[in-house]
Amino acid sequence: xxxxxxxxxxxxxxxxxxxxxxxxxxxxxxxxxxxxxxxxxxxxxxxxxxxxxxxxxxxxxxxxxxxxxxxxxxxxxxxxxxxxxxxxxxxxxxxxxxxxxxxxxxxxxxxxxxxxxxxxxxxxxxxxxxxxxxxxxxxxxxxxxxxxxxxxxxxxxxxxxxxxxxxxxxxxxxxxxxxxxxxxxxxxxxxxxxxxxxxxxxx
Amino acid sequence: xxxxxxxxxxxxxxxxxxxxxxxxxxxxxxxxxxxxxxxxxxxxxxxxxxxxxxxxxxxxxxxxxxxxxxxxxxxxxxxxxxxxxxxxxxxxxxxxxxxxxxxxxxxxxxxxxxxxxxxxxxxxxxxxxxxxxxxxxxxxxxxxxxxxxxxxxxxxxxxxxxxxxxxxxxxxxxxxxxxxxxxxxxxxxxxxxxxxxxxxxxxxxxxxxxxxxxxxxxxxxxxxxxxxxxxxxxxxxxxxxxxxxxxxxxxxxxxxxxxxxxxxxxxxxxxxxxxxxxxxxxxxxxxxxxxxxxxxxxxxxxxxxxxxxxxxxxxxxxxxxxxxxxxxxxxxxxxxxxxxxxxxxxxxxxxxxxxxxxxxxxxxxxxxxxxxxxxxxxxxxxxxxxxxxxxxxxxxxxxxxxxxxxxxxxxxxxxxxxxxxxxxxxxxxxxxxxxxxxxxxxxxxxxxxxxxxxxxxxxxxxxxxxxxxxxxxxxxxxxxxxxxx
Numbered sequence: 001x002x003x004x005x006x007x008x009x010x011x012x013x014x015x016x017x018x019x020x021x022x023x024x025x026x027x028x029x030x031x032x033x034x035x036x037x038x039x040x041x042x043x044x045x046x047x048x049x050x051x052x053x054x055x056x057x058x059x060x061x062x063x064x065x066x067x068x069x070x071x072x073x074x075x076x077x078x079x080x081x082x083x084x085x086x087x088x089x090x091x092x093x094x095x096x097x098x099x100x101x102x103x104x105x106x107x108x109x110x111x112x113x114x115x116x117x118x119x120x121x122x123x124x125x126x127x128x129x130x131x132x133x134x135x136x137x138x139x140x141x142x143x144x145x146x147x148x149x150x151x152x153x154x155x156x157x158x159x160x161x162x163x164x165x166x167x168x169x170x171x172x173x174x175x176x177x178x179x180x181x182x183x184x185x186x187x188x189x190x191x192x193x194x195x196x197x198x199x200x201x202x203x
Numbered sequence: 204x205x206x207x208x209x210x211x212x213x214x215x216x217x218x219x220x221x222x223x224x225x226x227x228x229x230x231x232x233x234x235x236x237x238x239x240x241x242x243x244x245x246x247x248x249x250x251x252x253x254x255x256x257x258x259x260x261x262x263x264x265x266x267x268x269x270x271x272x273x274x275x276x277x278x279x280x281x282x283x284x285x286x287x288x289x290x291x292x293x294x295x296x297x298x299x300x301x302x303x304x305x306x307x308x309x310x311x312x313x314x315x316x317x318x319x320x321x322x323x324x325x326x327x328x329x330x331x332x333x334x335x336x337x338x339x340x341x342x343x344x345x346x347x348x349x350x351x352x353x354x355x356x357x358x359x360x361x362x363x364x365x366x367x368x369x370x371x372x373x374x375x376x377x378x379x380x381x382x383x384x385x386x387x388x389x390x391x392x393x394x395x396x397x398x399x400x401x402x403x404x405x406x407x408x409x410x411x412x413x414x415x416x417x418x419x420x421x422x423x424x425x426x427x428x429x430x431x432x433x434x435x436x437x438x439x440x441x442x443x444x445x446x447x448x449x450x451x452x453x454x455x456x457x458x459x460x461x462x463x464x465x466x467x468x469x470x471x472x473x474x475x476x477x478x479x480x481x482x483x484x485x486x487x488x489x490x491x492x493x494x495x496x497x498x499x500x501x502x503x504x505x506x507x508x509x510x511x512x513x514x515x516x517x518x519x520x521x522x523x524x525x526x527x528x529x530x531x532x533x534x535x536x537x538x539x540x541x542x543x544x545x546x547x548x549x550x551x552x553x554x555x556x557x558x559x560x561x562x563x564x565x566x567x568x569x570x571x572x573x574x575x576x577x578x579x580x581x582x583x584x585x586x587x588x589x590x591x592x593x594x595x596x597x598x599x600x601x602x603x604x605x606x607x608x609x610x611x612x613x614x615x616x617x618x619x620x621x622x623x624x625x626x627x628x629x630x631x632x633x634x635x636x637x638x639x640x641x642x643x644x645x646x647x648x649x650x651x652x653x654x655x656x657x658x659x660x661x662x663x664x665x666x667x668x669x670x671x672x673x674x675x676x677x678x679x680x681x682x683x684x685x686x687x688x
Contacts, residue, residue, distance in 0.1 A: 084610040103595045104617040119619045147621040
């Protein structure tokens with residue numbers, strides 16, 4: 001935290017002296033393209049993804065290279081390590097992993113020992129542009145708000161098995177989530193049932 | 204007396220250092236803007252179409268600024284100020300520091316900046332006959348001015364900022380490493396400012412304390428000027444009319460009525476609201492305003508979402524990248540919109556006309572500008588700023604990183620669908636809305652820090668102390684006004 005010292009003057013004279021000695025003091029003293037994958041530990045042959053109808057490049061860039069509906073829990077642990085937190089709700093187990101940003105978890109939903117949903121925070125060096133997604137996948141089949149940050153929206157491509165939380169003005173994607181390709185009705189009845197339809201940021 | 208001599212000696216030694224380290228000093232006359240600047244198409248008449256300034260050496264970077272008059276909103280104009288300080292005339296040595304600032308109000312709608320200090324002349328004139336023995340040798344070896352030099356190059360250490368307009372404020376930034384030095388001068392175009400002799404009564408290697416026998420001769424030239432103690436030199440209420448221009452020139456933030464987006468109903472800042480806006484801004488430490496990515500504050504009637512739906516219960520919004528102003532937003536075009544609803548009392552007791560709510564809403568949105576601020580030309584996009592990460596840490600329940608629970612549900616966590624806040628009842632956001640996410644928590648907490656600090660303390664001492672120490676540099680508030688030390 002930068003604060004102004006109360007001892008310092010408000011006169012250029014002092015600065016002059018500082019500047020005059022500064023040379024001595026000094027003497028002493030991509031963007032990630034769509035489909036790229038910077039995650040290690042991909043565990044499943046991408047060919048099998050295409051077989052499921054998912055868009056090849058996006059499926060490759062799911063958290064840890066996990067292929068929803070295919071990758072096993074054991075393979076998830078092998079790829080990502082032990083989770084920070086595990087929660088169980090009915091038959092669904094959620095494995096939470098710390099991301100590059102404090103407080104934000106990546107996670108994997110596991111059911112019957114198979115991962116079927118992943119969520120990954122994209123960092124400053126892991127940039128994905130919303131416009132690039134539009135170019136490749138077209139308009140989303142479903143658009144919702146998001147609780148993630150003010151101004152963010154959720155862009156859902158159920159047929160491709162992906163959704164993105166992004167800021168349309170900033171053309172920036174914050175989070176990418178992957179699930180088995182399915183129709184919209186099924187998505188809204190399951191994974192998408194709690195997506196906010198109203199903007200939660202009202203102040 | 205001896206101490207004064209030692210201080211004087213330090214100054215002379217510094218001057219000698221200066222001479223030794225910068226061997227190519229020349230006595231120079233007043234420069235054109237700089238040799239590497241190219242000004243194209245500049246006219247002061249109303250027929251101006253385009254202004255291009257290419258300045259390869261400017262500390263803002265090697266980029267040109269191109270704006271049409273329509274973009275500018277003001278007529279591009281060169282703005283010249285001279286500054287002269289007469290100091291250290293103690294009967295042994297006198298000095299005159301002279302600065303010439305040349306600035307162009309070519310920024311966006313006059314609210315941004317282009318400026319450079321182009322010349323500095325410093326004269327040290329020893330009066331050898333009056334010198335004490337301590338300085339006799341040095342005096343004997345020098346006759347006439349100790350040195351006169353162009354300091355232009357060295358003032359590039361400043362990241363100079365000019366708010367634009369005929370009463371623009373010059374913010375001579377220093378680098379982040381220059382902790383503890385902050386200057387802000389407000390000059391009038393064409394004004395020559397002379398500062399009365401001050402006596403250097405104490406100094407060490409990097410800090411000086413001056414004691415002035417007399418005030419500067421004309422305090423009006425320093426209206427809006429902030430000294431390192433954060434005390435603002437102000438005209439009396441009767442002397443200052445709070446206008447859009449005043450806000451712009453004093454704080455570097457443009458104030459617009461419903462701007463250019465047909466989606467928004469028209470609204471106009473009232474005189475009362477401008478006064479409230481000024482009340483908010485004048486109480487913030489200038490260093491804090493400097494760390495807020497806020498280019499403009501717009502008064503709109505009602506929020507309208509991306510789908511065209513009216514949102515009459517929205518108080519205000521912060522848009523880090525306002526595409527209605529800059530469709531190719533590069534991340535430095537930030538807008539706050541304040542809606543009619545901001546005057547609806549909600550968060551404060553004894554606020555019948557919504558004055559405090561209105562002010563608090565402005566501050567709340569400005570905090571979002573601070574959260575987004577990365578540097579003067581960029582904002583955080585994907586990642587939280589270090590400040591926000593520290594905020595998340597400060598609001599954790601478990602603060603020991605070795606504790607197994609540290610990386611679990613601990614304070615703020617994003618669970619993939621929404622934010623969860625896990626902590627004791629004695630460490631909670633001060634408002635229900637603050638539970639939305641860490642950003643809103645901080646915005647609401649800062650709002651309460653200024654306008655209802657007791658409520659913030661009651662909800663979370665951790666928040667209060669973090670904001671006091673990490674945001675406000677120790678400045679505390681009572682009813683929206685800085686507490687006097």
